[in-house]
Amino acid sequence: MSFGYQILGFGSGGSALGPAYNIDYLIVAGGGGGGGYGGYSGGTDRGGGGGAGGMREASSFEIFTNGEYVVTVGAGGSSANGVDSSITGDGIDDQTSTGGGLGGGQGGPTYSAGTGGAGGGGAGKRNAGEYNPTTQVATPGNTPSTSPSQGAPGGAGGVGAPCDGSGGGGGAGSSGGTGGTGSAGGCGSGGAGTATSMPSGTQYGGGGGGSGWQGCPGAGGGAGGGGSGGTFGGPRCGGTGSANSGSGAGGGTVCTSTSGGSGHVVLKMLTSNYSSTTTGSPTVTTDGSYTILTYASNGTYTG
Numbered sequence: 654m655s656f657g658y659q660i661l662g663f664g665s666g667g668s669a670l671g672p673a674y675n676i677d678y679l680i681v682a683g684g685g686g687g688g689g690y691g692g693y694s695g696g697t698d699r700g701g702g703g704g705a706g707g708m709r710e711a712s713s714f715e716i717f718t719n720g721e722y723v724v725t726v727g728a729g730g731s732s733a734n735g736v737d738s739s740i741t742g743d744g745i746d747d748q749t750s751t752g753g754g755l756g757g758g759q760g761g762p763t764y765s766a767g768t769g770g771a772g773g774g775g776a777g778k779r780n781a782g783e784y785n786p787t788t789q790v791a792t793p794g795n796t797p798s799t800s801p802s803q804g805a806p807g808g809a810g811g812v813g814a815p816c817d818g819s820g821g822g823g824g825a826g827s828s829g830g831t832g833g834t835g836s837a838g839g840c841g842s843g844g845a846g847t848a849t850s851m852p853s854g855t856q857y858g859g860g861g862g863g864s865g866w867q868g869c870p871g872a873g874g875g876a877g878g879g880g881s882g883g884t885f886g887g888p889r890c891g892g893t894g895s896a897n898s899g900s901g902a903g904g905g906t907v908c909t910s911t912s913g914g915s916g917h918v919v920l921k922m923l924t925s926n927y928s929s930t931t932t933g934s935p936t937v938t939t940d941g942s943y944t945i946l947t948y949a950s951n952g953t954y955t956g
Contacts, residue, residue, distance in 0.1 A: 668719040669719065670717040670718065670719050670720050670743060670744055671717060671718030671719045671956075672717070672718050673715045673716065673717050673718075673744075674715070674716065674717075674718065674922065674923070674926045674956070675712075675713045675714060675715055675716075675922070676714055676716055676920050676921060676922040676926075677710070677711065677712045677713070677714065677850075677851065677920075677921040677922075678709075678710065678711050678714055678740060678748065678918070678919060678920055678921070679708070679709075679710050679849055679851045679917075679918065679919040680707075680708070680709045680710075680738050680739065680740060680748060680749070680750040680916075680918050681706055681707075681708045681738060681750060681825065681857050681858060681897075681898070681899035681916040681917050681918070682706030682707045682708070682727045682735055682736065682737050682738040682750040682751055682752045682753065682769075682770050682803075682899055682916045683706045683727035683728045683729040683730060683735030683736040683737075683738070683752045683753065683899060683913055683914070683915050683916045684703055684704070684705050684706045684729045684730065684735045684752075684753040684822075684858070684861070684878075684879075684894040684898070684899050684900045684901040684902065684913025684914045684915075684916075685703030685704045685705070685706075685729075685730045685733075685734050685735045685752065685753035685754045685755045685756065685767060685769060685771075685773050685822060685861070685901050685902070685913045686703050686729070686730040686731045686732050686733055686734075686735075686755050686756065686901075686902050686910040686911065686912055686913050687700055687701075687702060687703045687756045687861050687864075687880060687882070687891035687892075687901070687902035687903045687904045687905055687910055687911045687913075688700020688701045688702070688703075688755070688756030688757050688758045688759075688766070688773070688774070688776055688819060688864065688891075688904040688905065688910065689732065689756075689758065689890070689891065689904065689905035689908050689909045689910030689911065698758075698759050698760030698817075698866070698906060698907060699758075699759045699760065699776050699777040699778065699810070699817050699818075699819050699864055699865070699866055699904070699906050700756050700757065700758050700759070700776060700819060700863075700864050700882075700883075700891065700904030700905045700906065700908075700910070701756035701757040701758075701766050701773055701774030701775050701776050701777075701807065701808075701810055701819040701820045701821070701822065701832075701835075701841075701861075701863050701864075701904045702756050702773065702774040702807070702819070702820065702821040702822035702832060702841070702843050702860055702861030702862045702863050702864075702872070702874070702879065702880070702882055702891070702901055702902070702903055702904045703730065703735070703753055703754065703755060703756045703773055703774075703822045703860070703861040703880075703894065703901030703902040703903075703904075703913045704735075704753035704754035704755075704756075704766075704767070704769050704770065704771035704772045704773045704774075704792070704794060704804065704807050704822040704823045704832070704860055704861075704901050705753045705770065705771040705804055705822060705823060705824050705825035705829065705843075705844070705846055705857075705858035705859060705860050705875070705877070705879065705894075705899055705900050705901050705913075706727060706729075706735045706738065706750060706751070706752050706753040706769070706770045706771070706804075706825060706858060706899035706900075706913070706914075706916050707737075707750035707751040707752070707753070707769065707770020707771065707794075707795075707799070707803030707804045707825060707826075707899075708750060708770070708803055708804065708825035708826035708829070708846070708847055708849070708857060708858050708899060709748065709749075709750045709799060709801075709803050709826075710826075710849060710850070710851070711748070714745075714748075715745070716742070716744070716745060716956050717743060717744045717956050718926075718928075718956050719743075719955070719956060720742055720743035720744055720745075720955070720956040721742055721743055721953060721954075721955050721956075722740055722741070722742035722743070722745070722953060722954045722955070722956065723739075723740070723741045723742055723951075723953050724739075724740055724918045724920075724933065724935075724948045724951060724952050724953060724954065725737070725738055725739045725740075725741070725918075725951055726738050726915065726916050726917055726918055726948055726949065726950050726951055727750075727752050727899075727915065727916045728915050728916075729893075729894050729899075729902070729912045729913030729914045729915050729916075730752060730753070730755055730902075730912065730913050731902075731910050731911065731912040731913075732755070732909075732910040733755055733767075733910075734752045734753065734754055734755050734767045734769050734773075735752030735753040735769065735770070735899070735901075735913045735916070736752045736916075737749050737750065737751050737752050738750050738899075738916040738917070738918055740918065740920075743956075750770055750803055750899075750916070751769050751770040751796065751797065751803060751804075752769050752770060753767075753769045753770050753771050753773070753804065753822065753823075753825070753858075753860075753899070753901050753913055754766055754767030754768050754769035754770075754771065754772045754773035754792055754794075754807060754822070754823075755767035755773045755910075756773040756774050756776070756807075756819070756822060756861060756863075756891075756901070756902070756904045756910075757773060757774065757775045757776035757788045757789070757792075757810060757819070757820075758776055758788065759776035759777060759778050759788050759789075759810070759817075759819075763776075763788055764788060765787045765788050765790070765792070766788070766790070766791075766792040766807055766820075767792065768792050768793055768794070768796040769794070769796060769804070770794065770795070770796075770803045770804040770825060770899075771794040771795075771803075771804030771805050771806070771807070771822060771823030771824055771825055771829055771832075771844065771858065771860060771901070772791065772792035772793050772794045772796075772804070772805070772806045772807035772822065772823045772832070773792055773807045773822050773823075773901070774791075774792075774807040774808050774809075774810065774819055774820030774821045774822045774823075774832045774833075774835070774841055774843075774860070774861070774863050774904060775788065775789045775790050775791055775792070775807065775808065775809045775810035775819065775820040775835070776788040776789055776810045776819050776820075776904075777789070777810040777811050777812070777816065777817035777818045777819040777820075777835045777840070777863065777864070777865070777866065778810060778811075778812055778817055779812070779813065779814060779817050779866075780812065780813070788810070789809060789810040789811075789812070790809055790810075791806055791807055791808055791809040791820060791832070791834070792806060792807045793806050794806045794807070794823040794829070801826075801827035802826070802827050802829070803825070803826065803827075804823055804824065804825045804826065804829050804858070805823035805824050805825075805829035805830055805831045805832070805844050805860075806823050806831050806832065807820055807821065807822050807823045807831075807832040807844075807860065808820030808821045808822075808823075808831060808832035808833045808834040808835065808841035808844075808863070809834050809835065809841075810835045810841075810863070811834065811835035811836035811837055811838075811839075811840075811841075812836075812837065813836075813837030814837060814866075814867075815837070815838075815866070815867050815869055816835070816836065816837055816838055816839055816840060816865045816866055816867075816869035817835075817837070817865070817866040817867075817869075818835030818836050818837070818838070818839050818840035818841065818863055818865050818866075818869065818872075819835045819840055819841065819863030819864050819865070819882065819904045820832050820833065820834055820835045820840075820841040820863050821833040821835075821840070821841035821842045821843040821844060821860050821861065821862050821863050821872055821874075821875065821879075821882075822843050822844065822860030822861040822862075822875070822879065822901035823843075823844045823860045823901075824843065824844030824845045824846045824847065824858055824859055824860045824875045824876075824877065824879075825846045825847055825857060825858020825859075825877065825899055825900075826846060826847025826849070826857070826858060827847055828847040828848070829844055829845065829846055829847050829858065829860075830844030830845040830846075830860070830875060831844050832844045832860045832863075832875075833862075833863070833872060835863050838869075839865070839869065839872070840862060840863035840864060840865045840869065840870070840871055840872035840882050840904075841862070841863040841872055842862050842863075842872040842873050842874075842875065843859050843860030843861050843862045843872070843873065843874040843875030843879035843880075843900075843901060843903075844859070844860040844875045844879075845859055845860075845875045845876040845877060846858030846859045846860075846875060846876060846877025846878070846879075846898075846899075846900065847877075851919045851921060851945065856876055856877040857877050857878065857898050857899055857900070858875075858877045858878070858898060858899045858900055859874050859875030859876050859877030859878050859879030859894075859898070859900045859901070860874065860875040860879050860900070860901045861874050861875075861879050861880045861881075861882065861891060861892075861894065861900070861901035861902045861903040861904060861913070862874045862875075862879065862880065862881045862882035862891070862892075862903045862904065863882045863903075863904050864882040864883045864884065864889075864891060864903065864904035864905055864906040865882065865883075865884045865885070865906065866884075866885050866906060867885050867886070869884060869885075870884050871883045871884045871891065871903060871904070871906070872903075874892060874894075874900065874901070874903055875900070875901075877898060877900055878894055878895030878898030878899075878900035878914055879894060879900045879901050879902075879903070880892030880893050880894050880900065880901065880902040880903035880911060880913075881903045882903040882904045882905075882906075883903060883904065883905045883906050883908055884906060885906050885907060889905055889906050889907050889908040890903075890905045890908040890909070890911055891903025891904045891905045891908070891911045892911065893911045893912050893913070893914070894912065894913040894914030895914045896914055896915055897914065897915050897916065897917040897949050898914040899913075899914055899915070899916040899917070900913060900914040901913050901914075902914075915949075917947060917948060917949050918947075918948040919945060919946065919947050919948070920935075920945070920946045920948075920954060921940075921943055921944070921945045921946075922943065922944055923942055923943060923944075924939060924942055924943060924944045925942075926956075927944040928954075928955055928956055930954070930955035931946065931952060931953065931954050931955070932952045932953045933948055933950055933951055933952015933953060934950075934952065935947055935948045935949075935952055935954075936949070
């Protein structure tokens with residue numbers, strides 16, 4: 654005689670997980686800081702643009718009635734990569750978008766651009782032998798790798814007068830643009846972010862623009878909220894990334910690092926499945942037969 658056993662999952666408050674249902678989600682991580690240095694009074698000479706935070710979307714993702722799901726919204730980086738955003742919880746694999754890469758710095762302190770959801774732009778330099786050559790190189794996006802891609806590479810920094818142009822940060826998402834390459838004649842623009850379906854056509858996660866030297870204007874940030882790069886003739890500091898866009902900050906020249914934009918998380922489900930049990934004060938809207946939760950800060954949803 655054989656015996657069968659049933660293993661039950663447990664959700665919020667120890668309740669057994671109930672039936673599964675599908676949601677769509679959008680996860681945008683925090684954008685990378687622009688090249689610059691918060692601990693140095695003069696700042697970095699020529700900073701690359703920060704990369705956008707990674708952006709991931711999914712449809713028909715399965716969660717469970719009574720399951721508790723923790724939503725983490727990443728902050729933008731300042732003198733650092735952006736912070737990851739994620740959805741974790743009962744009966745699911747963790748879903749994470751990676752923070753955007755810091756823009757590279759040349760002079761003052763010297764450091765390489767960061768990898769991340771989208772890569773930071775490389776620093777510009779006056780000649781090939783100046784400082785550390787690794788600060789100039791382009792950095793990959795989509796790190797760690799996801800499919801579809803969560804972000805694009807940053808652009809390499811250029812060499813030579815008059816601009817010593819730095820590279821732009823990469824844009825977010827599967828259609829994110831690669832950051833522009835800096836050169837002696839100009840700075841690299843930030844890569845454009847990807848348009849999303851939540852809400853339809855909205856563009857998030859532009860990369861930050863690279864900075865220039867001695868009167869060469871900094872490059873524009875990528876569409877989706879990327880900050881513009883600074884220039885020695887002023888303003889020297891790069892623009893900050895737009896709040897909750899996951900965009901990268903612009904690089905600075907003789908200026909401290911500016912901050913990338915914070916991320917956000919969106920959950921969309923049939924209103925008939927919506928439990929109304931949340932924390933963190935998400936914005937709740939409806940679209941036909943669907944309810945949409947938009948988290949600008951950390952919170953939870955109970956299925």
